[in-house]
Amino acid sequence: MRVLIFVALLISFVYSAEVVKVEEKYQDSTKCQACHNHLVKDWQHSWHARSYEKNDEYFRASLEYVSKKSHKSLNAVKVECATCHNPRISVTSTSKAYEIDAVLGLDKNSKVNKAVNDTSISEGINCVVCHNIDKIHDNLDASKRGMDRVTWLKSGVMSGPFDDATSPYHKTEARDFMDKNPNKLCFVCHANDHTIKGDMFINMEAEYKDNTQKCVVCHMSTKKELYAATLRIDHGKPKARQIREHGFSGAHTASMWKDALHVSTKVEGGDLVITLKNDLPHNLPSGFGSREIVLDVEYTSAAKVVSKESVSLTRHYLNKYKKPTIAHTSETSSADESVPAKGEKTIRVKLNKSANGANVAVSYRLVNDEVRGLLELKEPIWSQKMVIFKGAVKF
Ligand code: HEC
Ligand code: HEC
Ligand code: HEC
Numbered sequence: 001m002r003v004l005i006f007v008a009l010l011i012s013f014v015y016s017a018e019v020v021k022v023e024e025k026y027q028d029s030t031k032c033q034a035c036h037n038h039l040v041k042d043w044q045h046s047w048h049a050r051s052y053e054k055n056d057e058y059f060r061a062s063l064e065y066v067s068k069k070s071h072k073s074l075n076a077v078k079v080e081c082a083t084c085h086n087p088r089i090s091v092t093s094t095s096k097a098y099e100i101d102a103v104l105g106l107d108k109n110s111k112v113n114k115a116v117n118d119t120s121i122s123e124g125i126n127c128v129v130c131h132n133i134d135k136i137h138d139n140l141d142a143s144k145r146g147m148d149r150v151t152w153l154k155s156g157v158m159s160g161p162f163d164d165a166t167s168p169y170h171k172t173e174a175r176d177f178m179d180k181n182p183n184k185l186c187f188v189c190h191a192n193d194h195t196i197k198g199d200m201f202i203n204m205e206a207e208y209k210d211n212t213q214k215c216v217v218c219h220m221s222t223k224k225e226l227y228a229a230t231l232r233i234d235h236g237k238p239k240a241r242q243i244r245e246h247g248f249s250g251a252h253t254a255s256m257w258k259d260a261l262h263v264s265t266k267v268e269g270g271d272l273v274i275t276l277k278n279d280l281p282h283n284l285p286s287g288f289g290s291r292e293i294v295l296d297v298e299y300t301s302a303a304k305v306v307s308k309e310s311v312s313l314t315r316h317y318l319n320k321y322k323k324p325t326i327a328h329t330s331e332t333s334s335a336d337e338s339v340p341a342k343g344e345k346t347i348r349v350k351l352n353k354s355a356n357g358a359n360v361a362v363s364y365r366l367v368n369d370e371v372r373g374l375l376e377l378k379e380p381i382w383s384q385k386m387v388i389f390k391g392a393v394k395f
């Protein structure tokens with residue numbers, strides 16, 4: 001019995017999110033600039049750097065919406081979402097007693113309130129999120145993600161791709177997930193996004209078609225000859241290294257969408273048939289609920305637009321009263337309309353018989369009309385149509 005209790009304790013010790021406090025000299029990216037400024041600059045433009053309520057309107061509005069709809073305090077929701085969005089937070093769960101204090105407004109000096117407002121987490125997914133990871137427990141069940149799937153190294157030890165790196169500022173440790181198998185690192189968070197009830201609504205890991213294709217090649221860069229640190233450690237010069245840029249460009253960068261799908265059009269049986277082919281190892285849209293691909297068709301006759309059609313490929317989420325809601329507070333959803341990984345999707349639009357041509361545009365939006373309305377998102381980026389394809393057909 002004692003042995004069993006000991007084993008149980010050991011397992012819970014190893015596998016529940018354990019907070020390791022990061023000392024101030026490593027906490028934020030400004031501390032790395034003196035020697036890694038090129039990588040810090042890349043990262044600053046990324047949406048990893050904006051994974052914090054104050055820096056992402058959509059995230060902030062979602063936190064507030066979830067709190068309102070689930071009758072949980074805003075801070076409790078912040079702590080829950082921090083699992084992936086702010087995994088260096090110093091509090092990892094909230095209690096029923098905390099909820100009562102929050103309702104009564106007695107939580108101002110609580111640990112929870114201090115943790116969610118601490119400036120050390122305001123950089124979102126920063127250097128010490130990825131580079132202070134010791135182990136990734138990918139043998140755990142799918143629900144354990146973000147901070148619940150990793151154990152941290154001691155403060156001041158950086159895991160990286162090189163086994164011969166030495167730095168005067170911090171210790172270094174080489175890890176496979178920084179080198180041979182980096183998808184494992186990305187899947188710590190880019191998998192199993194779930195509703196507050198625990199139902200999965202997106203799982204990029206499950207849909208992923210070819211694990212030999214590395215996320216880092218497309219979302220960081222191919223390896224290039226430069227240096228990891230600007231410090232002159234190699235006979236008065238920075239040491240030459242094969243490195244990757246740290247831009248993590250993705251869905252919020254319009255230029256990334258150009259030709260992300262191969263689009264072909266033909267006329268068949270009274271329909272305009274549009275085929276979207278996806279060569280990527282993950283679906284499109286993917287990643288987050290309520291993303292959208294929009295097809296706009298303008299029928300033309302003698303170069304004049306005579307009619308328009310629009311098709312939206314997106315997912316709609318419903319609450320228990322069958323009313324539209326966001327993914328996190330949903331009970332059911334419409335069918336998955338995404339273009340499958342390494343697959344294709346065909347859309348048929350009724351042909352306008354009086355037209356003799358059509359302009360076809362395929363674009364992407366970060367949020368569909370429904371959710372943008374529910375959350376009252378104001379910034380232009382949420383309604384911007386990022387162009388994937390534009391072409392014309394004659395018939
Ligand atoms: C989302 C995870 C992630 C974040 C955030 C991140 N890195 Fe990295 N970093 C990586 C990966 C993965 C590699 C390994 C790339 C390879 O060699 O394949 C890497 C490599 C490096 C290297 C070795 C040189 C190179 O580019 O390969 C340095 C130095 C580094 N990162 C510093 C930083 C600093 C400083 C920050 C904060 C501004 C940062 N990283 C943020 C994932 C991350
Ligand atoms: C005073 C300079 C200096 C500062 C400040 C500094 N580093 Fe480094 N770092 C280095 C040097 C030097 C190397 C080794 C470079 C090499 O061998 O090519 C290095 C290597 C690394 C590596 C690669 C380790 C490996 O084994 O592959 C990572 C990751 C890293 N640093 C992260 C950080 C982070 C994060 C910060 C800020 C919290 C930081 N560094 C601050 C000098 C610095
Ligand atoms: C600790 C959790 C975590 C890890 C590890 C992580 N990500 Fe992310 N990633 C996020 C979150 C959260 C967002 C959304 C941030 C936001 O939009 O506010 C995101 C966003 C992104 C985006 C979208 C950017 C955009 O502009 O739309 C890309 C691309 C991305 N991550 C790639 C990667 C890659 C590649 C890796 C592995 C090297 C990785 N991530 C590792 C949590 C993580």
Ligand code: HEC
Nearest residue numbers: 186190213214215218249250251256257260285286287291
């Ligand atoms: C062969 C290149 C390639 C690989 C490999 C790849 N991606 Fe992508 N990914 C893209 C392109 C292109 C897009 C669409 C434009 C954009 O958002 O960057 C995209 C989109 C995304 C998005 C936004 C999805 C959406 O619909 O909103 C996320 C998040 C993402 N990728 C993460 C990852 C992660 C994590 C991995 C590895 C597990 C990965 N990608 C592997 C090329 C790639």
Ligand code: HEC
Nearest residue numbers: 058059062063081083084145189190192193286287288328
């Ligand atoms: C399992 C890890 C995980 C958890 C837990 C999680 N997220 Fe995310 N979230 C992600 C990742 C990864 C992305 C980026 C996907 C992409 O760009 O398509 C993301 C993206 C988002 C976005 C889109 C941001 C943008 O700029 O487009 C919103 C909004 C969001 N999450 C809200 C939440 C809320 C609210 C919670 C808590 C109820 C939460 N998330 C919990 C992993 C997670």
